Amino acid sequence: MTINGKVYLVGAGLGNVAYLTVRALQILGQAEVLIYDALVDEQLLQLVPQSCLKLDVGKRGGKPSTPQAEINQLLVAYCQLGKQVVRLKSGDPFIFGRSAAEIDALLAVHCPFEVVPGISSALAAPLVVGIPLTDPILSRCFAVFTAHEPEKLDWEALARLETLAILMGGKQLSTIVQQLLHYGRSPHTPIAVIKWAGTQKQQIWVSDLANIQTVTAGVSLSPVVIIIGEVVMLTERLNAKIEIEFSPLDMLPDQPLHGKTILITRSAGQLSEFGDRLATAGANVLEMPALEIGPPTSWEDLDRAIAHLGDFDWLILTSTNGVDHFFTRLATQGKDARALAGVKIAVVGEKTAHSLEEHGLQPDFIPPNFIADALIEHFPEALLGKKVLFPRVETGGREVLVKEFTARGAEVVEVAAYESHCPQTISPDALTALQQQVVDVITFASSKTVKNFCQLLASHGGANLDSVRIASIGPLTSKACQQQFGRVDIEAEEYTLEGLTQAIVQWAQHK
Structure with missing residues (x-):
């Protein structure tokens, strides 16, 4: 079988458009499907064509995220539909980017792909705040590693290196400090914690190993790059000599929520x-x-409804979760928005409408006030005899909406599209x-x-x-x-x- 689609694994670098490679910019401009990570900057999502389908697969350390197997399935499904698919990853795809599993899935079904390098935050974050990773005297070498699984690292060897660049280390800051001190690193060793490097939200905290936890207490340290070594102290001198697009200082005091x-x-x-x-x-x-949002106990009811979409008069979507999970499942069944031809769509809320538009569809009805109760009160046509598909949360959803639609003569088919947990x-x-x-x-x-x-x-x-x-x-x-x-x-x-x-x-x- 000839596959006309292609998958591009693209590195987004720091997220700022100014640091995007020319090749990445070119590919984003041609994307038909964009599958992106949680750490990708919002401004990059504006570089794709308006008709491009955008899917957030949000992988964030320590938080619920889209399973890797499901991401692999999406890449394959849209490629086999003949789409130009961009898998947009923060930093560089091959530096802690989990690209191997995605490439294996593409190779298994002979899907064409291309890997486009990005500038890793391990290299770029210290640069934009004026910290050189190497120096003829202070740093003749450096190591880059992730603290995602600190128990697997050779801390004794790392403690002997002059400069360390650590990714995914915000939640492990205490462990990092303890291990380095335990293996002989001086408590006076300089350390910089750089958050959202190269963006308008950029912040930097500079201290030493003995005091950095006190300096950052009560602050969310995600996403950050941590630099440890004497080169950190060069930032004050070099910042006066280089131009940094976004100040490494904390937020400006004239911002309305400064200090809150x-x-x-x-x-x-x-x-x-x-x-x-x-x-x-x-x-x-x-x-x-x-x-926490995840898949329902079973896809059986939703899959059955997708197989018979032509039987429905209306599709009701009351949240972005409903939109995302419905269309993701549609793609896994080898279908896209064209399967909804002849089905009218009602959505609750501007955000839900925007999510629908990202799939290339305009809602036929949005109730005023952006609430579900108004959906019933202002529905644009008589419901008697209408068949309505309602993909929704598996438990704890809007029972009143279903009851009212049924009371007005509609046949409502509820299907679990996702589940939410505490x-x-x-x-x-x-x-x-x-x-x-x-x-x-x-x-x-x-x-x-x-x-x-x-x-x-x-x-x-x-x-x-x-x-x-x-x-x-x-x-x-x-x-x-x-x-x-x-x-x-x-x-x-x-x-x-x-x-x-x-x-x-x-x-x-x-x-």
Whole structure:
């Protein structure tokens, strides 16, 4: 079988367009399907054609992520459909990029592919803050490694090297320091922790091994590059001589949320965009996922519905999770948006509509106020005799919506497209910040995250939240906040993440 599609494994470098290779820029401009990681900068997603399908497969250390086998399946499926597929990875595809499994999957079915290098953050992050990895006197060699599994590293050998560049080390900072000190490294050894290098959110903390944990206490250290060695002290001298597009200093004081620490509690795969909005406004953002999204117990019902899409009059999508999982499953069945010809689509919320548009489709109906209740009240046609497909969360979904549609004469076919769970663990940074009462605002974008947050916090010793402002995205979430906390301090006027950001900014400006 001849396969006309092709897969490009592309390194995104630091994420800033200025540091993208010419070849990567060219390929992004021709992409028909973009499958990207969580650490890829939002601005790169604007470089693909408007018609390009964008799929976030969000692999983040320590958090729920798309299984590698499912990513492999997506690459193969879209390639076999004849698409030009770009697998966009942060940094370089072959430096801790897990590319081997994807290439093996492509080779197994003879899918053409090309690997496009990117600039690894291990090399670029120290450069943009003025730290040279080598120096004729201070650093004749350096090692690059990931601290993802610190127990497998030869710390005795690493401690003898002049300069270390460490990726995926934010959560292991304590272990890194302990091991290096244990094997003879001086507690006065300089260390730099560089977060979001080369972007507008860039921050850098410089100290020594003895004090770096105190300096970074209560701060979310993901994603960071850690540089250890005497060369760190050259940054002050060299920064005066090189141009850095984004200042390595903390956020500018004229930003409305400067100095505010905000904890966000969305599902693990949906934190980055909201966090970016808040960080751009100057906030120190901590992430505490209160929802994990994964596959349903069985795909059987959804697969059966996909096989008979022509039988349905309407497809109802009430969340980006519903959109993403429905279309991902559609692709695994060898189909794309064309399979929905003749089926009208209703969505709840602008974000859900945007997710649908990324699959090349426009919704036929979006209710006002961006809430599901308005979907029923303002539905554009009589429902008597209509057959409606509703891909939804497996448990705990919108029972009222189904009941009302059925009462109006529609045949509603509910199928599990994904499942949501309460996580078992809390980020140590988030827990410490809550217990030390350094959090200014906690945000909630759904009633389920409110319940799960309270359950998680209680299971980890609890915290005094009297001084924290509770921020809600809308009335249903606010109702849950009232039940759990007895109050809501900030509520979005427009029930979107942008509206919630604006409400928090307004609160900060009128304090």
